[in-house]
Amino acid sequence: MHQEPHEMSFEYSITYKAENEYENPVENASWQFLIVPENNDTQELMRVDIKNSLGAKNEFSENGYGFRTVRINTLEKFQKLNFSATFKLKKKSFNPFGQVPIFDIASNYELVQSLYFKVDFEPFLGQTKFTTLPQASINLFVFDPALSIFDNLQKLNTWVYQFIKFNTGVTHVNTLLKEILENPEGVCQDFAHLFCALARANKIPARYVSGYLHQGNGYFGDSQMHAWAETYVPQVGWVGFDPTNNLLVDDNHIKVAHGKDFNDCSPLKGVVYSHGANKTSHSVEVQAQQ
Amino acid sequence: MNSDVKTIFSSYHNNAQLFDEVFDSNGVAKNVYQKLLDLYGNHSIQEYVQLNNKAKASFFNQGITFQVYDNKVTQEKIFPFDLFPRIIDEDEWEIIEKGAIQRSKALNLFLWDIYHDKKIIKDGIVPLDLITSSANYLHQMIGVDPPGGIYNHISGTDIIKHSDGNYYVLEDNIRCPSGVSYVICNRTALKRALFGVFNHYKTHSVTNYAENLLEILESVKPKGVDVPNCVVLTPGMYNSAFYEHSYLAKAMGVELVEGRDLFVENDFVYMKTIRGPIKVDVIYRRVDDLFMDPLEFKPESALGVPGLFAAYRKGNVCLANAPGTGVADDKAIYTYMPQIIKYYLDETPILNNVHTYHCSRPDELKYVLEHIHELVIKPVDEAGGYGISIGNRLTKDEIKVVQEEIKQNPRKYIAQPIMSLSVHPTYIDDSESFEQRHVDLRTFTLLGHEKEFVLKGGLSRVALKRGNLIVNSSQGGGSKDTWVLKK
Amino acid sequence: MLARVANNLFWMGRYIERAEHVARYLNVNYFSSLDAPNELSQSRQFVLRSMMFFVGEPIVDDSVILKEEDILYNIGLNPDLPYSVINNVKSARENANSARDLISTELYESINKFYHFVINYSVEDFTKKGLYDFTVNVTEMTAILRGKIRGTLLHDEVYAIIMLGINLERATQVIRIINAKYNDAVRAKGSYGDKIGHSFEWITLLKCVESYDMMRRYYKKTPTSISTLEFLILNPDCPRSVINSINQVHKHIRVLDESKTPNKNSTAFLISKVKGEYEFKYAEEIEEDIQEFIEKILDNLVQISLKMENEFFNY
Incomplete structure (x- = not known):
């Protein structure tokens, strides 16, 4: 949608957290997080902070449709993964009805x-x-x-x-x-x-x-x-x-x-070489400053 | 040789209803086979059986086998193989070769179009439904440019000779066509057993397949790579085609890898070697699309490499064949091949297509339901000869079942007239004699960046059961060495 | 080379070598016992116990009467027991299968023929009359395999890794045979006034590792415990000696690790260290506490194998 010039904008701070716990030690795992806000006409990503408790590298990549992903491959045996991502984002304020034309x-x-x-x-x-x-x-x-x-x-x-x-x-x-x-x-x-x-x-x-x-x-x-x-x-x-x-x-x-x-x-896809039960929990927090 | 000994063809029954590739309707051998029969026709059945057993032992010792589970015991069997070769003269071969290349190129242009602008659909030539309803159509491939612009690097085209003497294409296999290693093994076995015959014919070699395949794979290297590292990706040693995977890797001199040997870092693919990671540039993958990358496709796949598809989309690795090619070897797409060839190449098809009825079209569905007894009914998305019904073999009750299945899901089926495949003399263990058996031909075509190749030879597959028209090895078919003569 | 495939080739080498030693142990012990110079060494029970000791399943209870057919079947053709010849051959072929693209057609064909020979061998024939035929064929076929390995493979990393497997396994098996025969010599001691040092079992031992003739030519005397240990452990010219195997291992690891001064945590470093240690041993010292020596060297060999796994095969 077209935006009017000089409109207001918000700054958002978004925190995504995931916790995965496994009954038995996991030898090997790969996860893919689809949680990074996209850049588009109304939003601009300014900062990304990603941490995981395993000390594994957070790799940026894309999914099959071109959206940004974060991928983690583990290096050593583990039983628990804590993952957290914080995004700072500028969002333009807009009226969704603002541009509705006369329809033919x-x-x-x-x-x-x-x-x-x-x-x-x-x-x-x-x-x-x-x-x-x-x-x-x-x-x-x-x-x-x-x-x-x-x-x-x-x-x-x-x-x-x-x-x-x-x-x-x-x-x-x-x-x-x-x-x-x-x-x-x-x-x-x-x-x-x-x-x-x-x-x-x-x-x-x-x-x-x-x-x-x-x-x-x-x-x-x-x-x-x-x-x-x-x-x-x-x-x-x-x-x-x-x-x-x-x-x-x-x-x-x-x-x-x-x-x-x-x-x-799906925000989280994983390939985990392990057996036994596992627990996953996610949480999201969005805060705004004008 | 003793004159009252039974020679191999002394009891050969030449059914005039069938198109015999060796003997004409008067029982006279055709020109190209004359020399073979002179040299070979005087063998007694016993001598032939001895030779045949030698050839079989050669397969067995080379471990070119598949496993059968019976009463908890694993048995190894060789693929049935017939020593009597099929010979194709140079003129006929030229037609097959040109026709196969024409189809491969047209299919490649079709795939590019389908995954980009879809012009052929917008121009109303191929219906949109055929694409979107195909289980092999991958939305993830839309807009992706495969390195070198090639999708179907390797095609297996199944061709028959009809009783009218012309060649017809039965289907194009452009996912992971297999069988090429058997072409080479059949030749090895035949040379060992019949070396005396070989030097009387000028036959094209088939062992140059691997070097051509490697050249094709190298021609589609990712941008910025100088000398590409090519590998063959196999599901593993328990896969029925593992022999072929290992043969091709060995013959090309490249690594044979499993999914667990590879990993992706920063959208590049690496293999784990004794000296650490080494980058991989081109993957001849023999793992199905949906098993390639558990993060993008089937998450439970243990055969794939997490992140592989992302590396492919970035253009950092080439996959051969490209993901999503299966949309074009759907049997319903097959029926549009003449139009596809015309649309992209502005040529008329060199090889004939078998006339096909689409059950998805109401008028054709009606015809099919009324004429099942004279048609072959095929599911559009099965490979390996599964799910095929041959109308004149069905009982009334079976016809009803088939009718019902088609009505339930018309898009799933096509129908074709029952083609009379040519027959070839084939040694049959049970009767200890040669009998006529139906035969087809799988050819192998390679397409690369500004390079193409057709293997001069192929896998002639024979249906071992009398009267059977399905030749796939999974349905009990055997194979023959195929000689393409030099000019 | 892929780490996984390297691991498979290493184990292919080990299994080929292991199959050979198990088969020869059966053969030599069985047939030399038939005309052994004293009653105990001739006794079926004594021989069968020795065989079970060798495969790592010693029968401690003296009152148990072993059945010859069962023991031969278990060690030769029982597919459910990990130490049987048939299982070693199966594993060798399985490992070869997955590395098929790297080894020559000729080598693969020989392994495959070997496999079919073993799995098709009639159990009845084997336990009743085929022991000699079976074991001789197995040892001969492994010799063919070694010939194919040497003669049809490029002498590069692939070859080095197979040879590392073969030589580590050979050293291990020779030590285990020494252990088993030493145990036999101790047990046979009381039965014929002879001292342990001059036991008949030393001859059997040398035959088990195909070294009797070489030994006679070298020493020109009846083997004693000292000369046998010296020959089988310390003589670098004896192709079956432990030191010869370690020298081979040392040579082949240099193909994988070309650094002039290997890192102190590397496999190459450990092998050099072990090699140095055994180069300066002498037989009397070993005989003093042979049990301790055996345990120590077996541990050294296991450590080398583990280090290799970590350094090269970790995938």
Whole structure:
């Protein structure tokens, strides 16, 4: 989105912590963290501080979609890893409604039906493991052709917000939409998946976004990483929707990565050569200074 | 030789319905085989069996075997091998060679397009669905430029000779086609057993495959590398193709590595040697896409290297074949090969395609469901001859099952007319005589940066069961040495 | 060379050598006992116990009656026992398999033939009548393998690592054979007035390591404990002596570590140190406390092997 000159900006300080503990000593492990905020039109990463308790090197790399990752390979046997990352970030203040144009509704719908559009946005139009709707639910939310795509998406945002009851501990990282539709309770990941699935069912490209939420305003999002969605709106571009909070994405949302679904954005992936149980916990803290 | 001894062809039954590559319909040997039969045709069956056993022992001692588990006992077996070679004359070979290169180049351009602008889809030639529904299509490859611009460095093209005397392509294998080591072993075994025949033919050598493969791999080195360090990546010694992996590494003089021998640091790949880490630049990988990097693909893969894909995306290492090539050897894409060749090369296909019905198209689906008894039904994404139904072998009940399966998932199936593969005289243990058996030909094509190569020879695979049309070794097929004659 | 593959080649060498010594121990002890000069040395139980002692499973209880067929089967062809010849050959081939691209076709073919010979050997034939045939074939095939190793491989790192395995294992096996036969000599002492120093078991010992003829040519006398120990441990010209093996190990480690003055924590340094120590030993000194000597040198060999693992094979 285009920004007006001389607008305000915030400085955020974000701390991400992870603790992994293993029942038996681990010989060898590699982890990949997808937790570094991206640089884009509205946010600028100023400082990154990363520490791990094993004294292993923190290597910067990229995941399969070009988002920045931090990778750690262990050198010696261990049983516990403490990892912490602190980011200082400048976020521009913006009004998400500021740039909404007058939509040419008919030609927008024509555009999303065109072959070129479908080909170019193919990755974010298809179904994935986490965005597959049961056959019977395909028409759960049908766009009103009289309204613009943007207005429909806003309605969808509210609809998802009302449909799912925010509740932690009911779902987990592998919960499928089928289960959400049977028992509509869940967390941000489930809201974002359902939103993406229904936007895509209406032929609108939608991508899953993971990032941090500044909770100063009392939004849902707990003290973990947050998830929302971005959809492609003709005449505007990618617009962020936060169905967990029934909001358009604004300057409280700090984006890390996007993908087709959670699978592409998982904050922590690891390959650990060990046996026995393990415990993992993450925590996130976002502080703002104006 | 005693005249009442049974010679190898004295009881050969030449079925005129089939296209026999050695004998014409009057039982007269074709020109290229004449000399072979003069030298060889007078052998008694016993002499032949002796030679055959010698050849088998040669395979066994070289450890060119696979393992079978039976009653908790591991048995080693050799791949069935037939001593009677297949001969292809120079003119026919020229067609095959040109056709194979044409297909490889077209597939490479197609892959580049699919992972960049997708022009062929936008121009309405290949449907978008075929790409996006393919399990082998990798979104991670979108926009990635493989070193040297090559995706399918190594292609295995399966070709048959139809009863009309023409060659047809059955499928293109551009993931990790295997079998080339058997071409070389078959030749070694045949030379040991039949040295007397060999010097009467001017046959092209097949042992130059490895040196050409190495040149191809070196031609796609990452930018900034002077002399690339190439390696072969194997899933390990329990993989059924391990012999081939070790053969290729040895013949190229490069290291044969497993995933655990490699690691990634700062997006460069290194191998762990007795003198510490050494950088790796080109990896001929025989590990499937999804097992290559547990951080990017299947997290439970113990065969892969964490971070390998990131190093590849950065252009610091070349993978051959490139990840995601499988989207183009999908059997549904196969059916578009004539259009793909026309689109990218503006040429007509040199090798024929078998006519194919797409079950995903309603009108063709209808035809298929009504004509199963005269069609071959193939799943689009299986390799190794699995899941194939041959219509005229099915009972009524079996046809119903197949119809149901197709209706359930039409995108998964294509159908083709039952092709009458040519037959070749093959020694059959049970009957102690030569019989006609169906045969195909897998050719091996290499594509590099400004370099291409087709192995002059190939793996002629025979279906050992009488009447069987499926020749894959996993389905009990055997193989023959294939001689390509020099001009 | 890959560290993992180097480790495999090292162990391939060790297993080939181990298979050979186990087979020869069976052969020599069994057949020389048949016409041994005294009753105890002729006794089946005595010989079978010696065999079990050698493979590291001594039978302490004198009242146990061992069954010849079982013992021969266990040591020769029992696939479930780690010390059996068949398992050593299997392991040698398994290690060769994973390093197949580095060794010559000829060497691989010989290992493979060897493997098929052993795994296809009929258990019944072996325990009833095939002991001689089997063990002679095994020792001859290992000689072929050594020939192929020497004659068909480039004498580079690959060769050096295999030779390190072979020589460390040879030194270990020779020491273990000395230990077993010394134990036999002690046990046989009471039965025939002879002193330990002139036991019949020394002849068997020399035969077990194929050194009897060389020894006779060198000393021109019946072997005694002193001359046998001197020959098998300290004579650098005897190809089976411990010092000869250590000299070989010393030579081959220099291919991997070319530094003029090896670091004090390196394998090359440790080997030089061990070599120096044994170069200036004498037989009488060893005989004084042979048990202690055996333990010490076995420990030295284990330390060398561990150091190699850490320095070169750690992957």
